[in-house]
Amino acid sequence: MDLTYSTAHEAFRARVKTFLEGWPLKGAEAERPLAEQEAIFRNRGIEAGFVYRHVPKRYGGSEQPRDAIEDQIIQEEFYRAGAPRDLTSQGAGMLVPTLLEFGTEAQKARYIPPALRGEESWCQGYSEPGSGSDLASLQCQARLEGDEWVLKGQKIWTSGAQRAHMMFGLFRTEPNAKKHEGISYLLVPMNTKGIEVRPLREMTGGYEFNEVFFDDARIPADHIVAARGQGWQVSRATLVHERNLIGNPFMMREAFQDLVELARSRRRNGRPAIEDPSVRQRLAEIEGYVRASETSNLRQFSAAQRGEMAKVMRPVLMNKVFSTDTMQRIARCAYDLIGGDGVLAPQEEELHGWGRRSTPSGWVLQYIFSMGPAIAGGATNIQLNIIGERGYGLPRDLHRGK
Ligand SMILES: Cc1cc2nc3c(=O)[nH]c(=O)nc-3n(C[C@H](O)[C@H](O)[C@H](O)COP(=O)(O)OP(=O)(O)OC[C@H]3O[C@@H](n4cnc5c(N)ncnc54)[C@H](O)[C@@H]3O)c2cc1C
Structure with missing residues (x-):
């Protein structure tokens, strides 16, 4: 290299x-x-x-x-x-690359420009109350009546649905097909009659998640990406982009630098915390993870340059787990460093986004938030299954893929 x-x-x-x-x-x-x-x-x-x-x-x-x-x-x-x-929003980061791969010319021309300019915002309607890790079991229905899809059912954990103009979502359109083959990928205007968004309160005190209910909501028949029953393949492309958004060494480096600053500014036993050997040891350990991630990223990058991605499949599969685990280590270390300030509630203006790390309450929020990415876009246990099965050829998880 x-x-x-x-x-x-x-x-x-x-x-x-x-x-x-x-x-x-x-x-x-x-x-x-x-x-x-x-x-x-x-x-x-x-x-x-x-x-x-x-x-x-x-x-x-x-x-x-x-x-x-x-x-x-x-x-x-x-x-x-x-x-x-x-690549920071669901529209520009997830929908746009998916449409570039699977959308019609008309869909690309209609939806990509306003998503890039941030004029039309999107939410992701995948998860349902009984279908998260086992997403292919989803039950929210879309029935074709004349030239309209009629939507019925419920989505949950839909981030940003309260603000979104549009949803890209998965709906069961072929109830008699096998579970992975009965799903279609639809583009749903959120102001459609029959759609109700109910915010869910999070442990941060903010409202980012929502339940979304569809009660015979009607959308045009051409709001489908790829063919009927191909939604599962389309959604896999979106998920790859989502996992890439989450697993990123630059994000870890940035957070680690903020952690070092925090260790410089806090005091322990009458001197800066960064001079305490136990703190230094912890920082060194975390930096080891950050550096390993940076090196792995360079290795993947140089394999991509040589057209040899197949050789780095295991590191690629590990990106998301490694990144969310390291971000949790950083947040946990910061939480210990701020000590009693850990009881401070995040400020209202800090509740948007991932939390600013310049104040103790910003770190509290970071700590709480750091648990979310380990679940979003495929929980850690599921990622470990994927690494085991696809990366190491281990036997398939008995509970999946039925
Ligand atoms: C911050 C955040 C944002 C999100 N945003 C969105 C969004 O915008 N749109 C959307 O559609 N969804 C969103 N989600 C939902 C997310 O995709 C699901 O929470 C996730 O897929 C897990 O599903 P679940 O919550 O139903 O948990 P479950 O699937 O019930 O899993 C519960 C636990 O059991 C474990 N588990 C389940 N099956 C297995 C197995 N076979 N082997 C081993 N362990 C297993 C899981 O790892 C997990 O620890 C978001 C979630 C979070 C945390």
Whole structure:
């Protein structure tokens, strides 16, 4: 593995860094709400060719030639600068790549541009009260009547449904087919008559999750991605993007640096906590995980460059578990460092997103939040099953795949 960058790529990095001097925004723009600031910056990123690089221009992307090294440099520098990235929402991060792979020309033209600009937001309607890990058992129905799908049933844990304009969801359209073959992937406008969203309160005190009820809600028949009964294959593509969003070494490095700062600022036995040998040992152990993840990422990246992804299948399968486990270690260590401040309730403005790590209550929120990604997008036990079965050829879990 050669870890040096070519002169041309170092010049590219310099261009990215220059562009990133524009974040945070300055002057009057800095007074606007954060979501608007991010949208302004992302649109500049599209013009500069650094954001949505693989989305064609006709759908609002910047359509750059594929270059995995440039992608890596952009990721590194955007994380370092704390700048808004392109893969952060369910619309841009999950739906867009799925539509690029499976959508019709009309669907791509209609849905991708507003999702990229952040003008139309999306939620993911997969889980149901009895169907989470065993998602293929889902029961929420869509029945074709004339030129409309009629939706009936319930979804749960639907993040952001209370704000979303649209849902990409899985519905049972072929009740007599085998469970994986009876599912279709539908695009549902959330303002459709017959849809009710009920927020669920989380242990953070915030409301990000929802139940979504469908009571004979009618949507046009062409709001289906791929053919009837192919929703399972389509959803696998979305899930890969979701797991990639969760498993990310740059996110770990950023959180670890915040943890080190925290250890510098807190005091133990009358001196900075970072000087305490037991704290240093814990930090060193966690940094070992962060470095292992960075190295694994480089290994996967260099295998991708050589077209040898099959050789790194096990590390790829391990990305999500490794990342969520490390983020939990970081949050747990911070929680111990803040001691009595751990009883502080998160502030209202901290409840959005993943929690800022600059205050003790922000770390409390980080600690609580760190449990979620280990469940979302496929719980850790299920990921371990997948690693065992697909990565190591172990016998199939008796409880799955019936
Ligand atoms: C932060 C967060 C955001 C989410 N956002 C969304 C969203 O936007 N849209 C959406 O559709 N869903 C969302 N979910 C739901 C998520 O996909 C499910 O919670 C997840 O798939 C697990 O399903 P479940 O909650 O029904 O748990 P269950 O499937 O009931 O699992 C409970 C426990 O049993 C274990 N288990 C289950 N089966 C097996 C097995 N065969 N072998 C070993 N262990 C097993 C699991 O690992 C878990 O520990 C979100 C969840 C979280 C935490």
